[in-house]
Amino acid sequence: MTEGRRERADAARNRHAILLATEELLARHRPEQISMEQVAAAAGVGKGTVFHRFGNRMGLMRALMAERALALHEAVTTGPPPLGPGAPSRERLLAFLDAVVDVVARNKGLLAALGHAVTTAHKPEEDPRSAHPVYQFWHDHITSLISQERSDLDAELLAHILLATLHSDPILRLLEQGDGQRLADSLRTLVTALLNASAGRTEPRNSRHPNAPQR
Amino acid sequence: MTEGRRERADAARNRHAILLATEELLARHRPEQISMEQVAAAAGVGKGTVFHRFGNRMGLMRALMAERALALHEAVTTGPPPLGPGAPSRERLLAFLDAVVDVVARNKGLLAALGHAVTTAHKPEEDPRSAHPVYQFWHDHITSLISQERSDLDAELLAHILLATLHSDPILRLLEQGDGQRLADSLRTLVTALLNASAGRTEPRNSRHPNAPQR
DNA sequence: ACCGTACTGGACCGTCGGTCCAGTTGTCCA
DNA sequence: TGGACAACTGGACCGACGGTCCAGTACGGT
Numbered sequence: 001m002t003e004g005r006r007e008r009a010d011a012a013r014n015r016h017a018i019l020l021a022t023e024e025l026l027a028r029h030r031p032e033q034i035s036m037e038q039v040a041a042a043a044g045v046g047k048g049t050v051f052h053r054f055g056n057r058m059g060l061m062r063a064l065m066a067e068r069a070l071a072l073h074e075a076v077t078t079g080p081p082p083l084g085p086g087a088p089s090r091e092r093l094l095a096f097l098d099a100v101v102d103v104v105a106r107n108k109g110l111l112a113a114l115g116h117a118v119t120t121a122h123k124p125e126e127d128p129r130s131a132h133p134v135y136q137f138w139h140d141h142i143t144s145l146i147s148q149e150r151s152d153l154d155a156e157l158l159a160h161i162l163l164a165t166l167h168s169d170p171i172l173r174l175l176e177q178g179d180g181q182r183l184a185d186s187l188r189t190l191v192t193a194l195l196n197a198s199a200g201r202t203e204p205r206n207s208r209h210p211n212a213p214q215r
Numbered sequence: 216m217t218e219g220r221r222e223r224a225d226a227a228r229n230r231h232a233i234l235l236a237t238e239e240l241l242a243r244h245r246p247e248q249i250s251m252e253q254v255a256a257a258a259g260v261g262k263g264t265v266f267h268r269f270g271n272r273m274g275l276m277r278a279l280m281a282e283r284a285l286a287l288h289e290a291v292t293t294g295p296p297p298l299g300p301g302a303p304s305r306e307r308l309l310a311f312l313d314a315v316v317d318v319v320a321r322n323k324g325l326l327a328a329l330g331h332a333v334t335t336a337h338k339p340e341e342d343p344r345s346a347h348p349v350y351q352f353w354h355d356h357i358t359s360l361i362s363q364e365r366s367d368l369d370a371e372l373l374a375h376i377l378l379a380t381l382h383s384d385p386i387l388r389l390l391e392q393g394d395g396q397r398l399a400d401s402l403r404t405l406v407t408a409l410l411n412a413s414a415g416r417t418e419p420r421n422s423r424h425p426n427a428p429q430r
Numbered sequence: 431a432c433c434g435t436a437c438t439g440g441a442c443c444g445t446c447g448g449t450c451c452a453g454t455t456g457t458c459c460a
Numbered sequence: 461t462g463g464a465c466a467a468c469t470g471g472a473c474c475g476a477c478g479g480t481c482c483a484g485t486a487c488g489g490t
Contacts (some may be wrong), residue, residue, distance in 0.1 A: 008455085008456055008457075008467065008468065009456070009457095010455075010456070010468075010469085011456090011467075011468060011469090014468085014469085035445080035446060035447080036446075036447060036448080037445090037446070037447090040470085045469075045470075046469060046470025046471055047447090047448085047470070047471070048448095048449085048450080048451095048468090048469060048470045048471070049468075049469055049470060051447085051448065051449080052467095052468070052469075052470095053468095055448095056447075056448070057447070057448095135385075139385075153401075153404065154397065154400070154401050154404075157386075157389070157397060157398065157401045158401055158405070160380075160383055160385045160386050160389075161380045161383075161386070161401065161402075161405065163383070164379045164380045164381075164382065164383035164386060165375075165376050165379045166379075167379065167382055167383060168375055168376075168378070168379035168382060170354075170375045171372075171375050171376070171379060174372070174375075182369065182372060183372065185369070186368075186369050186372045186373055186376065187376075189368065189369075189409070189412070190373070190376065190405070190409060192412065193408045193409045193411070193412035194404070194405060194408045194409075196408070196412060197404070197407065197408035197411060197412075198411075223436065223437065223486090223487055223488075224487070224488090225437075225438085225486080225487070226436075226437060226438090226487090229437085229438085250476080250477060250478080251477075251478065251479080252476090252477070252478085255439085260438075260439075261438060261439025261440055262439070262440070262478090262479085263437095263438060263439050263440070263479095263480085263481080263482090264437075264438055264439065266478085266479065266480080267436095267437070267438075267439095268437095271478075271479070272478070272479095
C-alpha cells in the first residue's frame, strides 16, 4: 500500500470523504444511477480526485466493499469461535453465512452496485482471473469449510452457489424489507441438509444433452 | 401481441434481424459493452427502429430471453414427463433444473446482460413489482414443485436461491468453459439433499450471532 | 390505385465515465 | 527554516452511448 511515502493528510481526508459520500448516496439512491460526478460533488472534491484515488467506478465500489467487509474478515481470521478458528467446520460455516447475510443486509445497495462486475475485469481483457478480493476471501473460506466437512462434495462450486444468493435482486429486495432472518434460516436449512446428506444419495451424472461438454 | 392489424412484413423482418444480430454480438462480445447502436448497425437498421420495437436496452434483452426460453416453457407446461406434467414433483424439479442450466449454458452472455435488472424496473419507480416474465415463470414453477414435495420449507425463498445461481459471474464463467454438467450435478446434489433432509433437523431461528462483527 | 398509418432511420441531445494537465500543497531533507 | 519535488487536486474537456424526435417511406387494406 504505502510504499515509501506516507499518505498525505489531505489525501486521506478526501479519500474518507469520498467513501462516506458514496455510502450516503448508495443508501438513498439506486446504485446504478449514482454517477461519479455526483459522488465527487457530494464529497466536495473534483471529479479528477475521485478517479485519481480509485481508478474507476469499480475501484470505488471495491474499496468501499473492502472497508465494509473488514470487520468480518478479522472476525474470521483472528476472532473467537464460532466465527474464528477453533470451532468445528460445520459451526463455523453456519456462523459465517449468518455473518455474511448480516453484512450484506447492512449494505443493501452495495452488492448490487458491484453487480456481476464483482468478479470481472471488464476492460479489453485485463486479467479475467482476479476477482474482487472480498468475494475471493468469502469464497475460499466457504470452500475450505465445506470440503473439510464433506470432501466428497464439489465444495468450490457449492460455495459459488451459496454466494450467488447475495447477488440476486429478488433476494436483495427481501433484505431491504428486513427479511434477513428469513434468508439466514433458509441458508442454514440448505447447508445443514447438504452436510447431512448421505454420500452416494444423489443420482450421478445422468446423460444430459448429448453434445453437452463433459467434465 | 397482434391487436387489430397484423405485423407488417418489413417490421417482422427487421425485428427478426435485430434479435439475430443481438444474439451474434452477445456470443462474441461481453454483454455490457454491446451498444444499441452496434446492434442496430449489425442488424442493418437504424437506431430508431430498435428503440421503436423494444423500447430500451432492457426490453431488447427481455424479448431475446423470452424467445430463448420459449421451448422450455412449452416443454414444462404441455410436454411429456419428466419435464412436463405427470411425473412426481421431485423428478420434475430435477429435470427442470437440468433444463434451465442447459438453456443458460447455451446463452451464456444473455443472463449476465439482463443482470440484476432481470427483476427490476429501474426508472423512477415504475412498477417495482413486475419481474421479467421468464424469471417469474421459472421461479413460480420451482416454488410450486418444492412446496409440493416439502411443504415445511420456505419454497419461495429457496427457489430464488436456486435461480440466483444463474446470475453469478463465476458460475457463468464455468458455463463458458463447458462445465455445465458440473453445475447441474451440484444442483442435483443440493436439491436432493434438501428434499431428503429430515424436517426439524436444521437448527431453528437462533438469535443471530451475538459477536457478529458490527458495522 | 390510393390513402392512412405504422414503420423507418439518422440527426440530435443530455449525461456520464474517464482523461488530462496546470496549478497547489504536503513532506522530506539539509 | 526554507526550498525542491512529487503527490495530489479539480475542472475543462472528450468520446461514447442511451434515448428522443420527426420528416419521410412504403406496407396493406379497400
